[in-house]
Amino acid sequence: MSSVNTVTEQLTRAGQAIEHDSFAIIDAEAGPHAYTAAQWPIVRRMIHANADFDFNGLTDFHPGAVEAGVQAMLRGGAAMVADVEMICSGLSRPRLAHFGIQPQQFISDADVIEAAQREDSTRAVQAMRKAHRLGLLSGAIVGIGNAPTALIELVRLIREEGVRPALVIGMPVGFVSAAESKDLMAQQDEVPWIVIRGRKGGSTLVVAALHALLSLAEARQKAQA
Numbered sequence: 282m283s284s285v286n287t288v289t290e291q292l293t294r295a296g297q298a299i300e301h302d303s304f305a306i307i308d309a310e311a312g313p314h315a316y317t318a319a320q321w322p323i324v325r326r327m328i329h330a331n332a333d334f335d336f337n338g339l340t341d342f343h344p345g346a347v348e349a350g351v352q353a354m355l356r357g358g359a360a361m362v363a364d365v366e367m368i369c370s371g372l373s374r375p376r377l378a379h380f381g382i383q384p385q386q387f388i389s390d391a392d393v394i395e396a397a398q399r400e401d402s403t404r405a406v407q408a409m410r411k412a413h414r415l416g417l418l419s420g421a422i423v424g425i426g427n428a429p430t431a432l433i434e435l436v437r438l439i440r441e442e443g444v445r446p447a448l449v450i451g452m453p454v455g456f457v458s459a460a461e462s463k464d465l466m467a468q469q470d471e472v473p474w475i476v477i478r479g480r481k482g483g484s485t486l487v488v489a490a491l492h493a494l495l496s497l498a499e500a501r502q503k504a505q506a
Contacts, residue, residue: 405431426484
């Protein structure tokens with residue numbers, strides 16, 4: 282059986298060779314690390330996305346995070362909610378389609394903007410509330426790479442309203458509340474999470490983590506076939 286995932290890897294041998302060589306370089310330069318065999322492919326792909334080895338150490342996992350994400354994908358048809366359109370645009374549609382996943386975001390919806398203006402909050406807060414009203418958050422994979430207020434609101438929804446996403450990938454970047462929002466997410470045990478500690482993060486990192494999880498899910502699928 283081929284060791285290459287036919288859906289979640291590069292589509293040409295040349296592309297696969299470049300990607301695999303890049304991963305080998307990262308493995309060699311990263312050296313020893315504290316991540317499990319399941320966690321490291323996610324961290325490695327995040328390093329690959331930004332050429333930044335700081336993510337070896339800054340990335341933190343709930344113990345059940347990787348398995349929760351893989352299982353949500355293998356069930357098929359899982360909701361995937363993002364804080365911004367950039368995440369949805371960066372994800373591979375064929376890879377998502379293989380697992381019946383359709384990413385959604387509401388940051389620019391007219392009703393979200395109107396609510397944010399009326400309540401003097403942020404669009405990101407109102408977008409999370411809209412996703413909750415639509416019944417999309419429970420059982421979903423939620424990716425937040427831009428807006429700390431989205432992650433803070435999601436934590437509130439988990440604590441106060443019993444929302445239970447399958448997995449939260451919380452990686453907002455920035456200087457105001459970014460580090461604090463991720464620390465807040467990591468303080469709760471009700472929902473599995475993957476976070477980047479500190480100010481670093483961004484939509485690119487969320488996309489990289491999701492692609493790594495999709496690859497792990499396809500490998501599991503092939504092993505079980």
